[in-house]
Amino acid sequence: ASLLHLATASGNIDAVRALLTTGHPWNAVDANGWSAGEEARKGGFEEIYKFLVAEGARVEFLLSALGDDSASAAAPAPASAHPSNVGYLSRRLTYSEGKLLDSDNNAVMMGWEAPLMVLHARAIAPTPGLDVLNVGFGLGLIDEELQKLKPKTHTIIEAHPDVYAKMVADGWDKKDGVRIVFGRWQDVIYDIGVFDGIFFDTFGEYYDDLKAFHECVPNILRETGTYSYFNGLAGTNPFFHDVACTIAEADLSELGLTTRFEDIEMDTLGDDVWKGIKRAYWSLPLYRLPTCTFE
Numbered sequence: 001a002s003l004l005h006l007a008t009a010s011g012n013i014d015a016v017r018a019l020l021t022t023g024h025p026w027n028a029v030d031a032n033g034w035s036a037g038e039e040a041r042k043g044g045f046e047e048i049y050k051f052l053v054a055e056g057a058r059v060e061f062l063l064s065a066l067g068d069d070s071a072s073a074a075a076p077a078p079a080s081a082h083p084s085n086v087g088y089l090s091r092r093l094t095y096s097e098g099k100l101l102d103s104d105n106n107a108v109m110m111g112w113e114a115p116l117m118v119l120h121a122r123a124i125a126p127t128p129g130l131d132v133l134n135v136g137f138g139l140g141l142i143d144e145e146l147q148k149l150k151p152k153t154h155t156i157i158e159a160h161p162d163v164y165a166k167m168v169a170d171g172w173d174k175k176d177g178v179r180i181v182f183g184r185w186q187d188v189i190y191d192i193g194v195f196d197g198i199f200f201d202t203f204g205e206y207y208d209d210l211k212a213f214h215e216c217v218p219n220i221l222r223e224t225g226t227y228s229y230f231n232g233l234a235g236t237n238p239f240f241h242d243v244a245c246t247i248a249e250a251d252l253s254e255l256g257l258t259t260r261f262e263d264i265e266m267d268t269l270g271d272d273v274w275k276g277i278k279r280a281y282w283s284l285p286l287y288r289l290p291t292c293t294f295e
């Protein structure tokens with residue numbers, strides 16, 4: 001364990017402060033992958049926990065302003081375990097038993113997310129007759145839900161040819177008011193109009209990509225509109241997740257968007273859910289569902 005772990009475990013906030021202000025890494029983990037944040041939670045040291053989250057966000061913010069994300073734990077750079085977006089788009093996908101998998105058995109989308117997609121859909125389309133945009137079709141869970149909410153127009157951006165083929169096979173191109181835009185959002189986002197509701201959930205992309213999308217949002221969201229995104233950032237570590245949420249909230253705020261997080265209690269996802277999947281990407285007890293508006 002690091003000095004930061006020891007200071008945290010003994011509830012000594014002055015020592016924690018002293019270590020962090022003299023350059024001790026905020027995100028050090030012990031041999032079990034346990035962070036100081038988790039140590040603070042375990043000991044019930046809420047003030048230390050909040051300080052660690054704020055400090056983590058501050059350091060990451062600074063590193064990102066300096067153009068250095070090499071030390072980032074909240075938003076790790078693509079490594080071999082994380083397929084890059086362009087690589088992902090060239091690999092074959094399979095739909096099987098309520099899952100969408102790539103050829104390395106990475107789960108692109110899974111059925112357990114369905115209840116969250118219902119909530120995201122309601123957040124961006126609270127009334128009928130709206131113009132809505134969904135980025136990333138996957139299993140079409142949020143799109144099924146958006147259809148029930150009777151939007152005026154429903155645009156879906158999807159970049160993977162196998163997913164696009166499935167959308168056409170399932171008749172999405174023939175539904176009233178639905179427009180499929182086949183391509184990477186990066187290439188098409190400014191050619192498709194403005195919206196009342198926008199949802200973003202892609203794959204093989206990282207915080208920098210999400211941030212780049214957020215920078216587009218003020219240009220494509222109507223003043224009274226609502227934006228939401230799949231909040232899977234650092235979804236297996238509660239402390240890194242809180243830091244990532246804090247960073248996203250601050251970045252969105254700089255763009256004039258106010259973010260509210262609604263806490264959704266999650267059932268424990270057992271081993272059977274992740275059987276055969278390369279990486280279990282979610283294990284947190286709370287899902288923090290973001291809605292962003294210009295208020």
Ligand SMILES: C[S@@+](CC[C@H](N)C(=O)[O-])C[C@H]1O[C@@H](n2cnc3c(N)ncnc32)[C@H](O)[C@@H]1O
Pocket residue numbers: 085108109117135136137138139140141142143157158159160163183184185186201202203204205
């Ligand atoms: C996690 S799934 C989306 C799941 C969807 N929210 C649902 O409810 O089923 C991600 C989708 O984003 C697509 N995608 C990945 N990168 C993309 C990009 N750069 N532009 C557009 N779509 C992309 C993937 O092919 C995949 O279909």
